[in-house]
Amino acid sequence: MASNRGVAYISTGKVEVQSIDFPELAMGDRPCQHGVILKIIATNICGSDQHMVRGRTTAQAGLVLGHEITGEIIEKGRDVEFLDVGDIVSVPFNIACGRCRMCKEGKTGICLNVNPARPGAAYGYVDMGGWVGGQAEYVMVPYADFNLLKFPDRERAMEKIKDLTLLSDIFPTGFHGAYTAGVGPGTIVYIAGAGPVGLASAASAQLLGAACVIVGDLIPERLAQARSFGCETVDLTRDASLADQIDAIVGEPEVDAAVDCVGFEARGHGADAAVEKPATVLNSIMEITRAGGSLGIPGLYVTGDPGGVDDNAKIGMLGIRIGLGWAKSHNFATGQCPVMRYHRPLMQAILYDKIQIAQATNVTVIGLDEAPQGYQDFDKGAAKKFVIDPHGVIAA
Numbered sequence: 583m584a585s586n587r588g589v590a591y592i593s594t595g596k597v598e599v600q601s602i603d604f605p606e607l608a609m610g611d612r613p614c615q616h617g618v619i620l621k622i623i624a625t626n627i628c629g630s631d632q633h634m635v636r637g638r639t640t641a642q643a644g645l646v647l648g649h650e651i652t653g654e655i656i657e658k659g660r661d662v663e664f665l666d667v668g669d670i671v672s673v674p675f676n677i678a679c680g681r682c683r684m685c686k687e688g689k690t691g692i693c694l695n696v697n698p699a700r701p702g703a704a705y706g707y708v709d710m711g712g713w714v715g716g717q718a719e720y721v722m723v724p725y726a727d728f729n730l731l732k733f734p735d736r737e738r739a740m741e742k743i744k745d746l747t748l749l750s751d752i753f754p755t756g757f758h759g760a761y762t763a764g765v766g767p768g769t770i771v772y773i774a775g776a777g778p779v780g781l782a783s784a785a786s787a788q789l790l791g792a793a794c795v796i797v798g799d800l801i802p803e804r805l806a807q808a809r810s811f812g813c814e815t816v817d818l819t820r821d822a823s824l825a826d827q828i829d830a831i832v833g834e835p836e837v838d839a840a841v842d843c844v845g846f847e848a849r850g851h852g853a854d855a856a857v858e859k860p861a862t863v864l865n866s867i868m869e870i871t872r873a874g875g876s877l878g879i880p881g882l883y884v885t886g887d888p889g890g891v892d893d894n895a896k897i898g899m900l901g902i903r904i905g906l907g908w909a910k911s912h913n914f915a916t917g918q919c920p921v922m923r924y925h926r927p928l929m930q931a932i933l934y935d936k937i938q939i940a941q942a943t944n945v946t947v948i949g950l951d952e953a954p955q956g957y958q959d960f961d962k963g964a965a966k967k968f969v970i971d972p973h974g975v976i977a978a
Contacts, residue, residue, distance in 0.1 A: 587972075588646040588718030589953045594637030595961075597954050602646055605714065605722035607659045615661040618726040620653030623670065623975050624747035624947075625716045627956050627968040629777050629845075630882055634708055635957055638847065638889045641708035648717030648970075649675035649705040650750040652743070656720075664727050670739050671730040672749040672929070673723055674921035677703040677713060680728030691918030696724075702918055709886075717953060719972045731925050738933060743976055744940040744947070745932045747969055748782065753928055753939050755880045755919040756782030756843070760790055762915030763839035763878035767791035770832055772840045772870060774863045776804035776815075778943045778967040779880060780843035784813050785942040787841075789931065796831055798824065800855050803965040811942045819855045824866050838875055840867035845881030846898070858891050861900040868907045876913040883916075943967040947976050 588602040607614045625648050634641040651673035655665060665671070677697075678690035684701065685693050692701035697711035706715015714721060723729060731749065733739035739746055760783050765771050769792045773784045776799035787795045788811075797808040798816040805815040816827040825835035842863045850859040851866065867877055883898055890896035907914065931937050946966040948956050956968040971977055 584720075586718060586720045587950060588715065589648060589950070591634055591641055591645045591647055592643055595635065597635055597647065597957050599951055599953060602714075602718060605720050607657065607722065609724060613659070614722065614724050615659035616726060617659050617722055617724040618655045618662060618665065618730070619657040620651065620671070620673070620721050620723060621656045622651060622653040622716060622719060622721060622972050624652045624743060625718070625970045625972065626650035626747060626750070626752075627717070627953070627960055627970065628751060629779060630707065632957070632961055633847065633882060633884070636889070636961070638887050639708045639884060640886045640888065645706065645708065646715040646718060647706045648715035649707055650747070650752070651705065651716035651721060651723075652747045652750060653721070658726065662726050665730060665732060670733045670736055672733070672746060672925060673705075673716065674729055674731070674925060675704050675751045676918060676921055677705065677711065677724065678729060678922070679725055685728075688920060688923055690920045690922050717970055719950070729922070731929060733929070742932055744945045744969065745938070746929065748939050748943065748945070748967070749921075749925045749929055749932075751919075751921065752779050752782045752943065752967070753786070754921045754924040755779055756784075757786035757789070757924050757928060758919035759783045759841040759843060759878035759880035760787040760839075761878070762876065763841050764876040764913075765790045765792050765839050768793045769838045770794045771796070772828065772837045772867065773797045773843060774841065774867060775799060775843035775881065776801070776808045776965070777843065781808060781943045782939060783841050783843050783878075783880070784808055785811060785937060785939055788812065789937050794832060796828060796837065800849060801963040801965070804963065807944055807965040818851045821852045824851060825870050828870055836870050836872045838872060839878070840871045840875070841878040842867055842881040846883045846887060846895075846900075860891065860895050861902050864900070865903050865906070868903060868910065868912060871910070871912060873910045875910070876915065877907075879914060879916045880919055945969050947971050949974070
């Protein structure tokens with residue numbers, strides 16, 4: 583049998599590259615004739631993976647990680663009609679059947695048929711259906727005709743592969759955050775968090791026509807990365823309040839729209855910057871978003887957090903000032919990004935040079951054996967998006 587290797591979660595703070603089973607066209611004990619097997623070209627480390635590796639979820643040891651996948655089809659089931667061996671494709675991190683009510687409504691992040699425990703599924707993620715992750719050399723993808731985005735030209739795709747690999751998650755997710763927050767021409771927008779999703783959201787806000795994009799974070803290197811492509815920044819370790827720092831930039835202490843790209847491991851601001859306060863970002867963006875504005879919340883919030891700061895946080899119950907949001911008639915958009923809603927037009931934006939998303943997020947290519955170090959560096963706040971190149975195709 584052909585060999586395969588993948589990055590597995592071992593214990594808190596530890597991942598390991600292991601030999602794993604070569605994928606088969608099967609779902610449990612039944613054939614998966616609507617699926618394909620991919621030779622992975624690029625697979626990325628995500629901040630969501632870090633939540634598991636930090637021990638902040640109920641993930642079990644041995645879970646093969648990875649939900650950001652780009653690959654080449656090397657085998658397909660008999661029911662795959664519109665894709666062929668040799669096609670290079672982007673894999674949405676959402677696994678969706680294409681048949682249920684949610685899929686037919688375009689809500690592919692909450693497909694009803696791919697996870698027996700709850701709506702929605704993803705590769706290599708806790709409580710998301712048990713699907714094998716794609717931080718590996720090969721992976722099986724079900725419902726291929728529905729899920730996969732085929733790149734139209736192989737040579738052109740490989741020229742842009744560092745950008746196109748971000749279509750599986752963080753580019754659509756960042757765009758979704760900005761779009762659902764109502765960002766459009768002339769908008770002033772605040773992006774909370776300058777990790778890869780926050781940087782992708784900031785670049786997306788620029789693509790959508792925002793007049794001023796302000797990014798807040800605690801890490802100087804990440805703020806510098808945001809400034810590198812034209813964003814204003816606020817340093818949340820400063821004693822000055824977020825509202826005061828925004829006032830200094832735009833002349834008033836509020837914005838039209840805000841996006842939470844941090845999630846449940848949020849820390850306090852100023853003197854509390856070293857203290858975990860999971861509701862900080864949600865409350866702060868309600869404070870600085872104008873009346874009638876919208877909040878995009880692609881940042882991850884979980885229902886089970888063993889490392890939560892208190893009993894409420896451990897079940898995702900946070901001290902949110904919902905009365906403030908209600909009084910200001912805010913709109914809230916939460917949940918997984920339905921990647922397929924956006925990935926085709928965002929692919930075209932990349933191919934036609936309307937955005938340099940790899941540059942904005944500082945894509946850094948590493949080998950599969952370098953993945954454990956990549957996790958360590960990312961956990962320390964590196965201003966990089968680590969893209970794993972398991973077969974050396976990108977390096978070549």
